[in-house]
Amino acid sequence: MTPLDRLYIGELWKMFKRPMTWTLGIILAAAIVLIYATLIATLLAPDSVGVEVEADPAMGGTLQESLILPDGLYMGIGLVQLIVTAMVIILAAGMVGSDLSWGTIRTMLMMGAGRTPILIAKMLALVTMGLLGMIAGLLLSILGSLVTALAVGEGIALSSWLTIGFIGDAVILTARAMIGVLLWAAVAATITLVSRSLAAGIGASLALLFLGGQLGGMLGGLGEVGTWLSRTLPNAGVDALTQLNALTPPQYATSDWVWIITNIIGWLILLAIASFVTFRRMDTLAAGS
Amino acid sequence: MSSGVAVTEPATGTRDTDVPALEFDGLTKSFGEHIAVDDLTFSVPRGSICGFLGPNGAGKTTTIGMALGLVPPTSGTARVLGWDVRTHWGHVLQNVGAMVERPAFYPYLSGRMNLEIFARQAGIDDSGRINEIVELVGMGERADAKFGGYSTGMKQRIGIAAAIICDPEVIILDEPTSGLDPAGQREIRHLIRRLSSTGHTVFVSSHILSEIQEVCTDVAIIARGKLVAHGRMDEILAGTDQLLIEVDRPDEARQALTQRSDLESAEIENGWVVVEAPRENSADINRYLVQSGFAVSQLRHREAQLEERFLELTGQPSGSEGEDG
Amino acid sequence: MATAINGDRNQSEQILALGRQNNQQESAIEVRNLTKRFGAFTAVDSVSFDVPRGSIYGFLGPNGAGKTTTLGVMLGLIPATSGTARILGHDIRTHLPEALQRTGAMVEKPALYPYLSGRDNLRLWAYLAGIDNLERVESSLAEVDLLQRADAKFGSYSTGMKQRLGIATALLRDPDLVILDEPTNGLDPAGQREIRALIRRLAKSGRTVILSSHLLYEVQEICTDVAIINNGRLIAQGRMEDVLHSGDSLELRIDRPEDAGPFLEQLPDVTKVELVDDLVVVRTDADNAGLINRKLIEAGFEVTELRPRQRRLEDQFLTLTGTDRGTGGAHDTA
Numbered sequence: 042m043t044p045l046d047r048l049y050i051g052e053l054w055k056m057f058k059r060p061m062t063w064t065l066g067i068i069l070a071a072a073i074v075l076i077y078a079t080l081i082a083t084l085l086a087p088d089s090v091g092v093e094v095e096a097d098p099a100m101g102g103t104l105q106e107s108l109i110l111p112d113g114l115y116m117g118i119g120l121v122q123l124i125v126t127a128m129v130i131i132l133a134a135g136m137v138g139s140d141l142s143w144g145t146i147r148t149m150l151m152m153g154a155g156r157t158p159i160l161i162a163k164m165l166a167l168v169t170m171g172l173l174g175m176i177a178g179l180l181l182s183i184l185g186s187l188v189t190a191l192a193v194g195e196g197i198a199l200s201s202w203l204t205i206g207f208i209g210d211a212v213i214l215t216a217r218a219m220i221g222v223l224l225w226a227a228v229a230a231t232i233t234l235v236s237r238s239l240a241a242g243i244g245a246s247l248a249l250l251f252l253g254g255q256l257g258g259m260l261g262g263l264g265e266v267g268t269w270l271s272r273t274l275p276n277a278g279v280d281a282l283t284q285l286n287a288l289t290p291p292q293y294a295t296s297d298w299v300w301i302i303t304n305i306i307g308w309l310i311l312l313a314i315a316s317f318v319t320f321r322r323m324d325t326l327a328a329g330s
Numbered sequence: 331m332s333s334g335v336a337v338t339e340p341a342t343g344t345r346d347t348d349v350p351a352l353e354f355d356g357l358t359k360s361f362g363e364h365i366a367v368d369d370l371t372f373s374v375p376r377g378s379i380c381g382f383l384g385p386n387g388a389g390k391t392t393t394i395g396m397a398l399g400l401v402p403p404t405s406g407t408a409r410v411l412g413w414d415v416r417t418h419w420g421h422v423l424q425n426v427g428a429m430v431e432r433p434a435f436y437p438y439l440s441g442r443m444n445l446e447i448f449a450r451q452a453g454i455d456d457s458g459r460i461n462e463i464v465e466l467v468g469m470g471e472r473a474d475a476k477f478g479g480y481s482t483g484m485k486q487r488i489g490i491a492a493a494i495i496c497d498p499e500v501i502i503l504d505e506p507t508s509g510l511d512p513a514g515q516r517e518i519r520h521l522i523r524r525l526s527s528t529g530h531t532v533f534v535s536s537h538i539l540s541e542i543q544e545v546c547t548d549v550a551i552i553a554r555g556k557l558v559a560h561g562r563m564d565e566i567l568a569g570t571d572q573l574l575i576e577v578d579r580p581d582e583a584r585q586a587l588t589q590r591s592d593l594e595s596a597e598i599e600n601g602w603v604v605v606e607a608p609r610e611n612s613a614d615i616n617r618y619l620v621q622s623g624f625a626v627s628q629l630r631h632r633e634a635q636l637e638e639r640f641l642e643l644t645g646q647p648s649g650s651e652g653e654d655g
Numbered sequence: 656m657a658t659a660i661n662g663d664r665n666q667s668e669q670i671l672a673l674g675r676q677n678n679q680q681e682s683a684i685e686v687r688n689l690t691k692r693f694g695a696f697t698a699v700d701s702v703s704f705d706v707p708r709g710s711i712y713g714f715l716g717p718n719g720a721g722k723t724t725t726l727g728v729m730l731g732l733i734p735a736t737s738g739t740a741r742i743l744g745h746d747i748r749t750h751l752p753e754a755l756q757r758t759g760a761m762v763e764k765p766a767l768y769p770y771l772s773g774r775d776n777l778r779l780w781a782y783l784a785g786i787d788n789l790e791r792v793e794s795s796l797a798e799v800d801l802l803q804r805a806d807a808k809f810g811s812y813s814t815g816m817k818q819r820l821g822i823a824t825a826l827l828r829d830p831d832l833v834i835l836d837e838p839t840n841g842l843d844p845a846g847q848r849e850i851r852a853l854i855r856r857l858a859k860s861g862r863t864v865i866l867s868s869h870l871l872y873e874v875q876e877i878c879t880d881v882a883i884i885n886n887g888r889l890i891a892q893g894r895m896e897d898v899l900h901s902g903d904s905l906e907l908r909i910d911r912p913e914d915a916g917p918f919l920e921q922l923p924d925v926t927k928v929e930l931v932d933d934l935v936v937v938r939t940d941a942d943n944a945g946l947i948n949r950k951l952i953e954a955g956f957e958v959t960e961l962r963p964r965q966r967r968l969e970d971q972f973l974t975l976t977g978t979d980r981g982t983g984g985a986h987d988t989a
Contacts, residue, residue, distance in 0.1 A: 042752045043783050051783050059770050144766030147732050148824060151760055152784040153752055322734055324693075326727035326763060386815060386843040483718060508841070511718040511869050512972055537843050540872040578945070613910070613957035620952045625945030629961040640844050 043154040048162035052136065056170060061135060065128045069178055072124050077185030080108055081192050107288070108189045111202035114211060115288040117182030122218040122283065125174040126225045130246040133167050133229035138239025146325050156320050163230065164223075171222035175215050214286045221279040224305060225250060227312040228275055234316050234323075249276060278304030349412035351376045351500045351531035352397055356406035359392050366392045368555035369406070374533055374548065376411075376499075379526045381546035381563075382535040385644055389555040390535050391430070394502055397533075398428055410500060427493035428502040429486075437478030441469055441488045444477055445495060452496045459495065466524075467491045468517045482509030490518070494525065501525060503534045507541060519545045543567075543636040553644035567634040573612050575603040575619070576628035583624050590618065604632075681744065683708045683832050683863035684729065688738035691721075691728050698724045700887035701738065706865060706880070711858045713878035713895070714867040717976050721887040722867050726762050726834060730755065743832055759830035761838065765821025769810030773801055773820050776809055777827060784828050795823040800849060814841030822850065833857055834865045839873065851877050875899070875968035885976040899965045905944055907935045907951075908960035915956055922950060936964055 056062045084105055107116050140146040149159060187197055225246065233242025253276030260271035271277060281301045284291050293301070350373035357370040367389040374380045384390045395401035397408045399415045399422055408415045410422045435444040445460050464473045467487040472480070477488065486506060494501055503522075507515045515538075522532050522545055536542050542549065549566050551559040559566055577583040580603050587596045587605060593615075594606040607615060609631065619626050684706040691699040699721045706712045716722045727733040729740045731751040740747050742754035767776045777792040786792075796802050799819035804812070809820060818841055825833055835854070839847040847870075854864050854877055868874050874881065881898050883891040891898060909915040912935050919928045919937055925947070927938035937947065941963050951958050 043785065047783055047785070051779060054779065055768065055771075058775065143768065144764065145768055146766075147762065148766045148780060149783060150732060151730065151755060151758075152780050152828075153755055154783055155752070324727070324733040326723060326732045383844075385845055386813065481718060512715075512871050512969055513717055513976070515869065516969070516973065537841075537847065538870060539844055540870075609959075613959045616948065616958050616961075617952050620949050626948050626961065627944040628963070629948075629958065631960065637844055637848070641848065644845070 045158050049165050052166035073181045110186045113186035118214045121178030129171045129226045130229040133226045134233040134239050134242030137230045137233040167226040224279050231312045231316045235319050272300050275308045353409040358405045360404050372560040378548045379532045379546045380548040381542035384552040388552045425498050426500045427498035429489040429493040430504045435477045440474050442473045448492050449495050463491045483514045500531045539636045558643045571609040572632040573605050574630050578625040685741040690737045692736045702889045710880045711878045712865045713874040713881040716884040720885050757831040759825035760834035761821040761825045762836045765817045767809045772806045774805040795826045799823045832863045836867045871969040904964035905937045906964045910957035
């Protein structure tokens with residue numbers, strides 16, 4: 042049997058060697074740079090339509106304040122989490138779907154890899170990639186905030202924001218974001234595995250990622266039952282968790298925590314069962330043709 | 331096969347019956363520094379089944395492309411039924427049907443629909459002809475299934491069907507049996523023979539030399555863009571025959587045989603006596619042994635194999651398969 | 656792992672070969688009542704067979720007969736509906752990793768990463784298989800003559816090169832059992848011959864090879880045993896010579912076949928004489944060949960060929976599978 046660590050390193054190595062991974066990385070970096078450049082340009086434009094004075098209610102301050110550290114961390118992490126989640130969905134579908142369509146899953150099995158360890162290794166590799174993406178993205182967004190500060194003439198003033206508290210916040214926010222990334226990776230991998238289609242895995246997961254909120258809102262409009270229904274959606278738990286990453290986070294009651302945790306853990310277990318059962322019974326020969 | 335299905339005689343629109351079906355004259359194609367086809371001169375007699383052989387990358391596909399007018403030659407001429415491909419492309423198109431590389435059709439239409447579209451483009455509007463061709467290439471009921479769902483074998487069949495639907499006199503097939511199972515391979519061999527027996531010329535490339543040896547009357551072999559052999563199959567295979575003899579006392583028999591003057595050699599190989607001698611002497615050799623008191627229990631000719639000749643001619647390693655490996 | 660030995664490679668090869676031969680009496684593969692259904696469709700229908708150790712086993716069947724499914728089930732790539740197989744002594748239901756440990760296979764098509772080079776593909780597989788000696792990667796590449804193109808991407812390979820790399824992958828673990836599905840697909844004649852030589856080398860060193868191929872002349876040439884599957888059922892199995900042998904008949908080429916017929920019929924132990932094409936076919940015990948030859952010569956006939964009647968594997972295959980779709984008419988007119 043191939044040990045799990047070899048499978049895990051193998052998956053990482055494959056992603057490292059695969060051009061698609063680097064393309065996604067470049068898109069991640071470019072997206073962040075572009076967004077910050079746009080925002081800075083907006084701030085600097087002399088007659089921008091009053092954004093400077095108008096407070097952003099979600100951010101709890103002006104655009105300039107929400108961009109500059111330490112508050113900039115919250116906007117940065119929200120932005121990076123969304124991009125990284127989309128990237129990880131594509132990576133997850135690619136990681137599962139390619140092995141099925143190329144038939145390389147057969148070769149892995151023939152080399153002594155067990156089916157369950159293969160899935161676990163892929164999941165671990167995805168979380169690793171997600172974490173790397175989060176860290177790289179966060180560093181870029183901090184850089185963006187610093188450039189913003191310089192651009193508006195505020196100066197970097199390290200001591201005013203680079204505190205133990207800030208670092209602790211960054212770690213906690215990243216950890217919360219990673220739970221979301223993990224769940225979305227599981228969603229994309231499972232859909233790809235069950236449908237045996239990379240396109241279905243990416244399409245359905247991204248649709249759910251971007252439209253799940255609206256769907257929940259619509260259901261919520263249907264009263265008590267609708268609210269409870271909306272809480273069963275796979276995005277509901279992680280969305281609620283992500284809200285805590287805002288500058289002014291909501292205060293959850295114990296009953297809220299119950300459904301949030303149940304939703305997240307429930308979906309993770311459900312997706313894990315669906316993938317493991319599907320994969321254990323899968324005809325890996327037909328997968329390649 | 332029902333007698334209702336037959337290949338019609340091709341319309342002979344040619345000027346002269348002595349003209350070869352295909353004729354290459356100093357045909358050369360270079361891609362930059364690389365010479366893909368190098369001064370190729372040979373002709374394919376009308377009515378023959380000519381095997382066109384060569385290792386991968388020898389220039390087969392480029393040559394076929396030039397014969398069809400798809401690839402312009404750097405120098406030299408390709409002629410089809412006497413017409414220069416470059417100046418009389420219209421005539422060439424009318425008289426040549428080809429299946430080259432992987433056949434491409436609309437995946438969302440049935441095989442029959444695809445053939446109908448193909449035939450209509452070629453100016454044929456005859457559903458009887460389509461039925462006939464579908465039957466001829468062995469597509470059967472699968473003709474009404476979508477092309478996208480076809481197996482390799484079915485794709486090959488529809489490709490051949492499209493090549494012969496206009497009943498061209500000259501038919502060029504590139505690897506027609508690749509991906510086919512044994513029954514499919516045999517069907518294609520029969521089809522080629524049938525086309526030949528109704529006056530068509532078939533020019534066929536293949537890596538499966540056993541089928542070429544079985545079905546072809548002529549053969550042309552190229553290597554690194556150059557013609558290395560061309561002629562009738564029996565001429566290509568001709569050489570000294572080996573006679574394999576199973577006899578009760580092989581060593582003594584070999585000794586006895588060395589007395590004869592008509593043998594080029596006599597060896598012992600895995601318990602057999604192997605002699606090289608003209609084929610017509612084999613009965614005499616047999617009688618000689620029997621009258622010398624040996625019990626001859628097997629006497630067989632080792633037939634020349636096209637594969638051996640091919641590998642010799644194309645200068646590729648042939649010793650790699652020896653018993654000592 | 657044998658490859659870890661850095662000493663006298665030849666000697667270790669010999670010892671391995673000896674070890675392999677010592678298990679000769681045992682079968683490399685025992686398949687028992689293996690069945691695979693896809694819904695209502697039975698792809699493999701209660702198939703049982705044994706593959707002798709050290710044999711080159713031809714595994715044949717028309718397209719869609721269930722060959723690849725059978726191989727897939729045997730290798731644990733597809734779960735069986737019922738029945739089982741023992742590979743190198745290990746039951747695939749309970750000991751799949753052990754069964755695959757000494758097995759190398761290329762089923763259906765070479766399944767490798769297009770964005771990795773040939774060498775990187777093999778390195779990855781070696782790493783997953785627990786082989787840390789990269790020499791093994793190089794020797795596998797050398798075995799299939801791919802060293803020169805080893806650093807090009809698999810996706811840029813020709814069909815033949817992909818095929819070779821697939822075979823190299825199957826050989827990576829220095830297996831005792833090698834399963835190759837259409838290995839010569841897309842190879843030119845020299846390439847085909849190299850693969851046949853490779854298969855012979857593998858068998859000679861005591862390994863067992865299962866070869867699935869549509870090229871029956873190549874199967875007839877190199878296989879020692881053969882099994883034919885049709886519509887999911889095993890319809891023939893045995894030594895190649897037995898499958899090709901069609902009863903006790905002799906084939907003779909004689910100068911005056913019409914006169915030879917009546918003469919031969921008078922001989923003792925001759926039960927039937929037929930004229931097939933231009934050959935005289937005599938139904939008799941094969942041991943009589945020498946005697947019959949002598950009698951014919953003494954009676955003044957010219958005997959130019961004399962051999963036990965053998966069928967071509969292709970004819971035998973098409974008869975057995977009933978897939979000879981009766982196009983023989985054209986044959987006669989040719």
